[in-house]
Amino acid sequence: MNAHIIGTGSFLPEKVITNFDLAERMETSDEWIVSRTGIRQRHIAVEESTAGMAAEAAQRALTDAGMQAGELEMILLATVSPDHIVPSAACEVQAMLGAVNAVAIELNAACSGFVFALNTAQAYIRAGIYTKILVVGVETLSKLVDWTDRSTCILFGDGAGAAVVTASENRGIMDFIQFSDGAKGEALLCDARPLHNLFVRQELKQEYVKMDGQEVFKFAVRRVSESIDQLLERNGLSSGEIDCYILHQANARIIASVIKHLKADADKFPTNVERCGNTSGASVPLLLDELNRAGHLKEGDRVIMSGFGGGLTWGSIYMVW
Numbered sequence: 001m002n003a004h005i006i007g008t009g010s011f012l013p014e015k016v017i018t019n020f021d022l023a024e025r026m027e028t029s030d031e032w033i034v035s036r037t038g039i040r041q042r043h044i045a046v047e048e049s050t051a052g053m054a055a056e057a058a059q060r061a062l063t064d065a066g067m068q069a070g071e072l073e074m075i076l077l078a079t080v081s082p083d084h085i086v087p088s089a090a091c092e093v094q095a096m097l098g099a100v101n102a103v104a105i106e107l108n109a110a111c112s113g114f115v116f117a118l119n120t121a122q123a124y125i126r127a128g129i130y131t132k133i134l135v136v137g138v139e140t141l142s143k144l145v146d147w148t149d150r151s152t153c154i155l156f157g158d159g160a161g162a163a164v165v166t167a168s169e170n171r172g173i174m175d176f177i178q179f180s181d182g183a184k185g186e187a188l189l190c191d192a193r194p195l196h197n198l199f200v201r202q203e204l205k206q207e208y209v210k211m212d213g214q215e216v217f218k219f220a221v222r223r224v225s226e227s228i229d230q231l232l233e234r235n236g237l238s239s240g241e242i243d244c245y246i247l248h249q250a251n252a253r254i255i256a257s258v259i260k261h262l263k264a265d266a267d268k269f270p271t272n273v274e275r276c277g278n279t280s281g282a283s284v285p286l287l288l289d290e291l292n293r294a295g296h297l298k299e300g301d302r303v304i305m306s307g308f309g310g311g312l313t314w315g316s317i318y319m320v321w
Contacts, residue, residue, distance in 0.1 A: 003122040004172030007065025007164040010289035011056040012043040038252020042157030042277030051092035054138040057160035065164035072102040073130040078113025078281040111309020113281025137281040146208035157277030161285025178315025188310040225261040243301040249273035249283040
């Protein structure tokens with residue numbers, strides 16, 4: 001049995017920050033940001049919370065799937081920016097939805113989060129343990145970036161996306177591949193609370209997200225292309241036989257480089273990075289819901305999803321819609 005998506009949902013905060021808004025507050029410009037990232041605007045949480053955005057996206061996915069929260073057996077939520085350490089955002093979403101029969105688990109794989117969580121759902125369904133699973137990717141990255149550092153704050157946005165999956169024999173996830181390289185983890189770093197007790201008081205070294213942009217760019221272009229190549233080869237497919245590629249929306253230049261490597265049709269690589277920025281673990285399900293609701297995904301379409309980011313982590317999924 002395969003994990004098959006039967007409903008999607010998403011949520012974006014009301015507040016929109018354009019490049020022109022940022023240019024009024026720091027030394028940057030719309031042209032500078034667009035030429036390097038493709039981003040023109042991003043949504044920023046003001047009153048919204050991580051769990052609240054996740055619950056909104058989840059409820060919309062449940063409605064799209066025609067399913068009640070009480071039918072869910074599991075909630076898998078991916079984030080690096082929860083509201084609390086305890087309780088987890090997954091448990092908070094369970095409570096908000098009234099999903100009383102679902103076990104709730106939170107995962108941290110940074111920008112690969114939703115892809116890794118969806119692969120986890122596939123493993124549970126393949127094992128015959130659960131058949132109705134909610135998968136959520138959500139981030140409030142605006143609280144993790146230094147708004148005086150133009151090298152990072154221009155990139156990130158907030159939002160949530162969700163998918164309801166059930167078991168299917170001939171549709172859904174056909175294959176997936178995922179990797180981690182912890183030795184290069186400092187290329188994208190954000191410290192947690194330091195050790196602070198009766199015997200030691202450590203200083204917080206890096207309060208906000210710190211990124212080696214060039215290193216992350218090279219990593220993403222190389223590893224995403226490799227993972228898609230491996231997935232296609234394993235399944236006897238050419239890049240042209242895929243109907244839609246849903247990549248993590250980190251940077252328009254990364255996506256363009258992957259398209260060039262695969263020698264694929266650029267029209268098969270939809271984007272929303274220009275409107276949402278990099279929403280980390282929320283970016284893939286945000287774009288997925290956008291495509292689904294616009295009717296761009298047809299039954300039987302061959303779809304590749306790919307996530308990549310902090311950890312370092314990366315992975316891809318081949319599915320039949």
